[in-house]
Amino acid sequence: xxVPSRSTEDPLLVRAALIVVAAGFLGLFLFVxxxxxxxxxFAKGVKVYFAALTEDNARSxxxxxxxxxxxxxxxxxxxxxxAAWAISKFHxxxxxxxxxxxxxxxxxxxxxxxxxxxxxxxxxxxxGPWLKAHGIxxxxxxxxxxxxxxxxxxxxxxxxxxxxxxxxGSDQEYAALSLGATGWQTxxxxxxxxIKWALFYGVILCNARAMGEFGAVSVVSxxxxxxxxxxxxHVEALYYEYNSAAAFACASVLSLLGLVTLGIKTFIEWRxxxxxxxx
Amino acid sequence: MxxxxxxxxxxxxTFQALRGxxxxxxxxxxxxLLGPSGSGKTTFLRILGGLDFxxxxxxxxxxGGEDVTERPAAERKTGFVFQHYALFDHLSVFENxxxxxxxxxxxxxxxxxxxxxxxxxLLRLVQLEGLEQRLPSQLSGGQRQRVxxxxxxxIEPQVLLLxxxxxxxxxxxxxxxRRWLRAFHQEIGVTTVxxxxxxxxxxxxxxxxxxxxxxxxxxVGPPQEVYDHPATPFVYEFLGDVNKLRKPGRPDLFYVRPHxxxxxxxxxxxxxxxxxxxxxxxxxxxxxxxxxxxxxRDTIDVDMTRQxxxxxxxxxxxxxGLQLAVEPSPSPSASASRPPSKEG
Numbered sequence: 001x002x003v004p005s006r007s008t009e010d011p012l013l014v015r016a017a018l019i020v021v022a023a024g025f026l027g028l029f030l031f032v033x034x035x036x037x038x039x040x041x042f043a044k045g046v047k048v049y050f051a052a053l054t055e056d057n058a059r060s061x062x063x064x065x066x067x068x069x070x071x072x073x074x075x076x077x078x079x080x081x082x083a084a085w086a087i088s089k090f091h092x093x094x095x096x097x098x099x100x101x102x103x104x105x106x107x108x109x110x111x112x113x114x115x116x117x118x119x120x121x122x123x124x125x126x127x128g129p130w131l132k133a134h135g136i137x138x139x140x141x142x143x144x145x146x147x148x149x150x151x152x153x154x155x156x157x158x159x160x161x162x163x164x165x166x167x168x169g170s171d172q173e174y175a176a177l178s179l180g181a182t183g184w185q186t187x188x189x190x191x192x193x194x195i196k197w198a199l200f201y202g203v204i205l206c207n208a209r210a211m212g213e214f215g216a217v218s219v220v221s222x223x224x225x226x227x228x229x230x231x232x233x234h235v236e237a238l239y240y241e242y243n244s245a246a247a248f249a250c251a252s253v254l255s256l257l258g259l260v261t262l263g264i265k266t267f268i269e270w271r272x273x274x275x276x277x278x279x
Numbered sequence: 280m281x282x283x284x285x286x287x288x289x290x291x292x293t294f295q296a297l298r299g300x301x302x303x304x305x306x307x308x309x310x311x312l313l314g315p316s317g318s319g320k321t322t323f324l325r326i327l328g329g330l331d332f333x334x335x336x337x338x339x340x341x342x343g344g345e346d347v348t349e350r351p352a353a354e355r356k357t358g359f360v361f362q363h364y365a366l367f368d369h370l371s372v373f374e375n376x377x378x379x380x381x382x383x384x385x386x387x388x389x390x391x392x393x394x395x396x397x398x399x400x401l402l403r404l405v406q407l408e409g410l411e412q413r414l415p416s417q418l419s420g421g422q423r424q425r426v427x428x429x430x431x432x433x434i435e436p437q438v439l440l441l442x443x444x445x446x447x448x449x450x451x452x453x454x455x456x457r458r459w460l461r462a463f464h465q466e467i468g469v470t471t472v473x474x475x476x477x478x479x480x481x482x483x484x485x486x487x488x489x490x491x492x493x494x495x496x497x498x499v500g501p502p503q504e505v506y507d508h509p510a511t512p513f514v515y516e517f518l519g520d521v522n523k524l525r526k527p528g529r530p531d532l533f534y535v536r537p538h539x540x541x542x543x544x545x546x547x548x549x550x551x552x553x554x555x556x557x558x559x560x561x562x563x564x565x566x567x568x569x570x571x572x573x574x575x576r577d578t579i580d581v582d583m584t585r586q587x588x589x590x591x592x593x594x595x596x597x598x599x600g601l602q603l604a605v606e607p608s609p610s611p612s613a614s615a616s617r618p619p620s621k622e623g
Binding site for chain 2: 175
């Protein structure tokens with residue numbers, strides 16, 4: 001293990017102060033709100049809590065959230081792998097432009113990205129009349145929400161894979177090709193096993209964001225109760241109706257999702273650290 | 280199988296990595312591509328292996344008489360061994376070696392037991408029996424390199440291509456593995472091309488040395504011929520130590536190796552040149568003297584036995600006479616096409 005470095009031999013007082021500051025900050029800004037969510041959710045009893053979750057509008061919101069994530073996460077996983085593959089294994093013109101485009105959703109406010117879809121596909125938008133004439137609903141319907149979610153969450157998988165694949169280089173792929181493997185065999189037997197944990201982690205993050213996305217989805221959803229409200233939008237609606245027990249009950253589901261994501265992330269990091277120490 | 284390369288060119292953007300290579304390699308030979316970094320030798324090897332391709336329309340590659348220029352790596356049947364092994368980290372040694380057999384289309388894939396026999400035989404051949412269940416991360420550098428070799432041989436390649444095969448190993452392992460590879464090649468007889476920037480390695484190991492510089496082939500020949508009769512100034516300087524010197528009163532440059540100069544006492548009438556000893560380095564089987572020539576002010580190196588050095592009682596600051604043990608070869612012309620000079 002590491003030999004203790006000098007910095008860990010600072011006076012006890014300094015160490016204690018740093019730990020207290022860090023722990024106090026985390027407690028105040030992360031732990032207390034988390035506890036508050038669950039406290040509020042259960043404030044009127046377990047019965048009210050479960051009633052709020054199983055009520056029709058809540059169920060439809062949950063179902064919609066899961067559907068949006070179920071469509072957009074796999075698409076972004078495929079897109080992320082393809083983009084990371086292209087960027088890390090090939091040299092081509094416009095590579096830095098592609099990298100910048102992948103980061104765009106991080107740089108742009110989700111509300112703006114929602115608005116762009118409204119401008120393109122909305123009733124007054126560029127393609128609006130044509131879509132209306134052909135009876136294809138996008139804005140204020142599932143397709144629009146999926147599009148907005150895909151846009152907002154597409155950096156997660158690619159961003160997770162690019163540094164790893166760049167570090168690994170292409171020699172193993174070349175070796176597989178020279179041994180007679182086809183492109184698909186090379187991907188499945190060599191590339192995929194090498195990136196599987198990073199890919200899994202990227203998908204988990206992408207999923208958490210897809211289910212929790214508020215801004216972009218809020219713009220394109222139209223807030224139709226029981227139809228186009230996702231879970232985060234449902235929480236907002238309940239909260240503005242002063243139904244705070246139900247709002248917090250639904251919020252607690254989203255918080256749990258976050259906690260589970262965190263747990264999986266820790267597990268993956270522990271696992272890859274474990275593997276590395278074996279090397 | 281024999282390899283023929285005709286007028287091969289490769290350009291990266293504006294950089295000409297290969298400027299029209301022509302080369303013939305006979306079957307069963309062990310060939311070294313020798314050159315400094317940036318000379319194009321690895322690019323050339325990758326093109327031989329189908330991992331890269333020449334500029335369209337510029338060059339042909341024939342393996343066993345068959346034109347393979349356009350054929351991708353997967354269809355070329357060349358075994359490629361990478362400098363950093365490129366073993367599949369998540370697969371065991373056994374699975375690594377079996378990979379090339381496992382990925383064959385079902386119709387031509389050998390049955391499981393045949394794959395198993397072949398892999399175990401190959402591991403015996405590279406002296407790694409009993410390690411088949413290990414992961415690459417549990418092996419030493421030399422062992423990994425031999426796994427990579429066994430993996431490349433599993434597909435029964437027509438040609439074996441090795442990119443700096445000993446580059447990542449420490450000096451001792453390097454030496455052992457070099458000797459082992461020589462014997463190994465004699466045993467399996469596959470035409471083998473390896474890239475190296477180490478002239479010692481090339482001269483010791485290869486049947487034929489191909490000296491490359493700036494995307495061109497400077498000289499091709501057996502090690503001794505290339506060393507004794509360098510075709511170009513570049514080859515002269517790249518292979519072994521060499522002194523460039525001018526005789527007094529003559530304008531042309533001469534190339535003389537340090538062991539080709541005899542050291543005499545200062546007053547000796549056989550002396551052709553006069554010099555002063557600047558430094559004596561005697562920690563080794565022979566002694567090396569750094570001398571400054573009196574007339575032309577050039578610095579040269581001279582090798583002599585330690586016995587000689589002691590008998591003559593030379594030390595730093597002494598004046599000595601020099602005799603050229605061989606008639607120095609005049610500076611070879613820069614053209615690679617010129618036959619090696621025989622007048623030495």
